[in-house]
Amino acid sequence: MNKNTKVLALKYRPQTFDDLIGQDVVAETISNSIKANKVPNAYLFTGIRGIGKTTTARIVAKSLNCSNGTDNLCKDELCDNCNAISNSNHIDVLEMDAASKTGVDDVRDLIEFSRYGPTTAKYKIFIIDEVHMLSKQAFNALLKTLEEPPEYLKFIFATTEIKKIPITVVSRCQRFDLSRIKSLELFNFIKDIKNKENGNASDDALKLIVKISEGSVRDALSLLDRALLTLDKDKELDLVYAQKIFGYFDKSQLITLFELIFEGKEKEVLNTYRQIYNQGVEPKIFINDFLELLYYFKNVESLNIDGTNFLLNDEEFNKIKEISEKVNNEILILFWQFTIKTLEEIDIVSNQHLSMEMFLIRLIHLKGINKVSNINNEEGSNQSEIIKDNSPLQKQEDDDLFGIKERMETIGQIKNIVQEKDIKIKENKKTELQTKLINSFDDLLEICSSKKEIKLKYELEKNVNLVGFENKRIEISFNEDLDKDFVKDLSLKLYEWTNDRWIITLSKTKGQPSKKEEEINSKKELIETIKKSPIYNDILKNFPDAELVDVKPKNSESNND
Template structure:
């Protein structure tokens, strides 16, 4: 069977195998034999114990869960419990398998004549099911029940499922069915309704670490606690995956196994260095962040894994900000606990949420990129700019006290004032003032940068009457020209890929008309008196203006819901929802908030709404 379950180790090692015998991997050697050996599945065991004690034994069970949690092993142990028999001592189904019974060894080794195991991945048709339904009529040869274990049952064909329904609903009293699947949603509801369902849980990290420690001690392996923690994290709640990694670590490291050996084996970066990298990007030190990533890459760290570790630490800091006791988890190292608490006290929830979103998208980009290190560098750049972007309240305070410096003030340390190959950031725009432009990354506006347009020289051709810098300007122009359908199309059906004077690349949405790009280009040319070329790109563009507005609004509502006062108020009115968030300001503040510079910097249509 492909889904080999995982055993807990006893207090002592099993008998040593002869030297000339084939090596047995740990996942098979320490496979559970009884219900007590199953790690992390106590609710299921309790339910079965009550059912067996009261005689309320179901006709079929559905075991579901991620790979490696023990579905097939649980099915065999359940079949063993159903047929448990010790002459003169036990003659009824039970979960208390205190000693080896008459049928136990054959069942656990998958060779008992009355316990039939079938892999639905290779037996998907109606003929395979017909063999089961025909044989089910006959009583078991030696055991109490004839038990059919069907693994990966979701892979049966529709005809096979239909052929099984009648027998499954009214099976002979001597027949039991046990199904296992990793894709429970693909199993027809008509089958599910005829089974008792057990969702096998991922094994909690403390229990998984304890299992690995017992097995490593039984195998006389010298391995550090930190190395076991790294293996348990990589196993993601799967005992089989974790034991396979422990096997690999035993082969990788000679003698004592340390965390350094496991990191090298898995392509992980040192956890402390990941935290240093987090500190660099959160402080906007992009040069130091890129250098740190390059050094980790040089010693074998995978860029995608580094970003995943950054996302994990971001999640930890967020949890510690909301629930300070989250740092007491046994899987959290002392370094993570101390520095995580430090960051949780300094960083805002909005910034952490924004960093999480950027990292989620960035990990996918790095995994798909032909040059993962370069892609990871660009994710760090977006993160650094995100950390440098002030919150709306901070921007208002900075503007009021005169410390909001648009010209180059948004670039992280180590960056020049130029907009990355764009126009100079130190000259005035057409209206005599610097212009703030939102720079996006990871699906959300993450920084501000001064973009100035040099005034036209006398020898140059006069600038068109209308200057466009982004799709928001185009939508505003369409509104001014009373072309509401085009305004709606710009905001809801265009994902911007590239914007240059006279040339725009877009990715139309699925519901956009086929001639949208051509129509858009013709209208821009008519409106501005300047030739515009609008092309369709296969590159995935940024979210539409409408999607960004909705994301920003959802973030605002989320921040409001997390505020202690609002949360307490909502708890007093069950069913109440936040539908809008507004900031009450004085007349003086309202005048400041109406400033076009601040409106564009914050990316809001209405300066009164946050």
């Protein structure tokens, strides 16, 4: 095949260790071991797709069998052995795809073939790609030969799933973990290839390719190949057109969308999203980028824009930093939870586009939580009073949160549970405002009793182990009998009783014994104490078969005497 007709990923495949990018430590270690004639029985290369595992395996094979010797390895002009290995047709270097040959019989054939020495080269080498696909029996058949092979036999394994390989095999190999290629290094690499191919693409378009490829050289070259073929030679591939080709959109649009959400501009939010959608961006890609942006807002202080990270440019970074100063961490975490939930929901709805619009509308009405934080910081007001006035989830007397007040009677028959709950809270506010503060687990049990929430109290006493209880945060562990709707029910009740939003966390820590367990343990201790008393011993003397079952304090009995 003419080299000019090859795809870029094959045309620019590294032929020597010097051609490899991003794997300097691996290349230097292997080169030194070959020059020192301390070659292991087997190499194991692992890492993500497209970072050079199979390519490195071929380079190792060429280094071991080069006709010019280890000190003068082929670079520009390849010897017969190196050329044959590059073309995958060397008689002594066998490449096998474990994905198509997974059985023990294939490995037995391989072992039988290994009995014969090399024909033209110094070593007989078996390169097994995607080695994790071999069956358990195939791995077991390979163990003995792998540990004590003939001097002329070497194995080179490549895999993306290192955890699927038995530890007995891994321990017999010299393992190398190939790392993702750094953004700046990959950018310079594809820019150099773009120049060699006389391509016309802007640096911003190349940076987008680097971002999408996620450190994979093969992915980056495949995307570059596609991008260069899209436009005529006299036209430059800019960022806007590259985003259309790859189905990505300008992150500044998403930052603007986020800002509009906090300003409560519903119409502008929907129009901005529709512009993004009309660019061909799928809802799932949009929501994943939305999650990424939430991460930047939450961790903006730990991000560094130094030219080596192409996830954000300087303008986007500064804009995010400016907005994040006005946003409370609690709302960002709440947004994250809502977004993750929506990511699960869009797989089960027929019209994902409508689901995304409703998702954004929900976020608009949650943004008021940030106002609560701002008022707290500026005025030091009482938190419960502020939430009563500003919480977007609790409608005030004259508010029409969803714009449906005039149609409420028409659709009253199809109200959902959340709407019913809001109406109930509003009606309760007319007659009574719950002002009791819940500062402890015992306070929570007491209010459950006073509100006649027997089921909720039962769950709290019997199936919940308290780990931590602090300001509007409850951390618990639980047993297998806990009702599946417990957390949801408790959250709704706490919001109804306190006009405040609580965070309930499920912990792996065992926590304190439940109230029921404490009661049982206390009774056991009391029974054991009574059993050691002289009165109990006197009873046993007169009634040897007697057994103490229960103890009741004297003040709990009826005063009939």
